[in-house]
Amino acid sequence: MFRYLALRALSLGLSLVVASWVIFAMIELVPGDPASFMLGLNAEPDTVAALREELGLSGSAPTRYLNWVSGMVTGDFGRSYTYRVEVSELVWERMQVSLPLALFALILSTTIAIPVGMLAASRRGGIADYGIMGATQLGIAVPNFWFAMLLVLIFSIQLRWFSAGGFPGWDQGFWPGVKALTLPAVALALPQASILSRVMRSSLLEVLHQDYIRTARAKGLSMGQATRRHALRNALIPVLTILGLQFSFLLAGAIIIENVFFLPGLGRLIFQAITQRDLIVVESVVMLLVFAVILVTFLVDLAYALVDPRLRRRP
């Protein structure tokens, strides 16, 4: 077990280092100099140079890379030149929206998908199965922003249960925050839950054909008991893989949903930073996202070992 974790942690560290090279190189290669962009076309070269100095853009690439990395390790992400604040402050603020939103959507999609997938598998070929397969097909095909608009139309405009957008901030209390995130989380969760319940269904169907399910039945377990006690844990292994991929997407990929609901999240931050050539923000946020994705992968690996004893080794 320790060996498995140590190896995973090592590969995690290596991935981070490689990712930092790639990100730094990309930013180096992107056309457009932030300083001249900020000062406009008619700026004097001296002024541009001065600004570059101020922004920390001068110096050789290796020095800048080292400065960037060592800064990040100590929590200093640099300063955004469009927002004129510390990047760390900016990211922290946006994380308070994006992270809860991603978690909320993830919890929703798993709590929907696992029982739905189980139901479809246990009623294979029945009406419930066909209904679920049709609905999930639709859920995958329809883009999430369309769901978002539909939700706004029904729950905000018609029923007036939720506001159509914006985020009050957590200082207004827990529930108002959750309420503001509910519709976006549902919009994000629906397509994800559709994919996940299909994975759950097919994985469970495969497991239900295994010999050990027959053994369980021969011991006197009912089909339902055999499914819950013997099939479920084995069927979760592929589901975990998809779940890990989905979380990474939810964290950074919610740009459109954040725009639909006017949420100040990471997705919008990075989008604006790119359009305004705020490369320091881009660089840092992307690195942070990479870190989050790698961390999630690590957690998924951990979960594999928890679920499957064959991955644990006896000392």
Next chain:
Amino acid sequence: MIEIRDLSLTIHGTPILRDVDLSIASGQVVGLVGESGSGKSLTALALMDLLPHGSKAGGQILIDDTPLPTQAAEGHDRAMCKIRGNRISMIFQEPMTALNPVKTIGEQVAETLILHGAATRKDALRIASEKLTRVGLSPDRFPLDRYPHELSGGQRQRVCIAQAIALHPDLLIADEPTTALDVTTQAQILDLLRELVAEEEMGLLLITHDLAVVAGMADQVAVMKAGEIVEQGPTEGLFRTMSHPYTRQLLSASEHQPDRVDRAQDIPLLEVRKAIRDYPLPRTRLFEPRPQFRAVNGVSFHLNKGESLGLVGESGCGKSTLTRAILGLEPLQGGDTRLNGKTVGPDMDPARRSGMQVVFQDPYASFNPRWTVERIVSEPYHLTGRPENWRDHVADALSDVGLTEEAMHRYPHEFSGGQRQRIAIARALILEPELIVLDEAVSALDVSVRAQILDLLADLQRRKGLGFLFISHDLSVVRNITDRVLVMRAGEIVEEGPTETVFANPTHPYTKSLIDAAPVIPPDWKENPYGTALV
């Protein structure tokens, strides 16, 4: 006392079983024999009421004169759940997959007890530990928190037995319980089952294709053919009289000795000299070389032209590894192998590779299901290039193995197991090799089909002077088709010699234990009162 009366079964309207009558008394072993597809396993599943979808069963099953709920009865599955694992339990053929990989063995045995309300969780674990001890897995060597993947096949079958007998069932059904196991493990498991039947006073329904296993185990035997029991009675009497032709046919097929002519010449075809094959194991330390496992340790032997050489050994002895090295699929770490005096290895030229071909155990798995037979059989031509009249060669190869030209445009799934194995042999013949490696080539076949394939092989050897390297765990087959035999154990050849000599007078204790463990039908059972052999 379990009684089956007039059991019939249809699956999606197709009749599968007809008028099956069988009774199993406590403390008795009833053997149910027959070939695959005869309905043996479905009879067992009907007893358990675990039939596949679309099944309709008729007739009656009684435990101590109380009928089991029939399929049509209200809530019959719930009622059957109380009986399964409690009064009737079952073990299956494939112990490697029969246990849940994510639960410990203790949990899985205890589950039977908790489920039927026979014990609290704590007591159940204690009883589980006793039962596991009884089947030979004492907790000092096999703690309850072991997972199935930490055990061997035989040990896993013991766990399955422990969970099946945990509640002293009236009947234990064992469906080919030892077919997937090595011969020495098989003997141990059969001994255990025999002891448990006496101790627990339970009935045992032993389903098998192997007449010799039944002869050594059963008090009563029922022979099944195409969904009907054609003959049943006390074991010895049934073997002595063999009143039904099908029973006689099964016996003669199982002991079939193909008509062989010794074509062996004194010219070596394949020479293996001090072959060593190592496998790297997972790294234990980051910067040290990976530890190695020596699967084949200095093996030397030769195979003459036209000779049939057997290689026997239990699973894990290194025979498959050796085979791959002989075929030149994997490199050797020491020694060499030569075919016709030329070195064999992964980088030999294709023409040399065409000198030897291989037939594997599972003919279906070794074919691409989307290819026609024509394409499958002609595939080896990629080694040598395809001659103009390649279709004629394919047709010839097919007729050599007893198939018609018409087979060329069909797909593997349209053929039976025996026919598929014929196709695999045709594929091996197409390049006219001198050596054919038969890796458990008849192990998955029913006895009657196996007899036909063995005849075919003997015939091909006679006509073409082929050399055979016959790898098998089945001693009786090796005995009937080979001139010389090698016995392999833990990567080494422990005994070598003419087949009859080795089988009649084994010198190495391991060979002796292998031969002793193989079940046999007592020779005097095969003599009938009229003094003529029945087979």
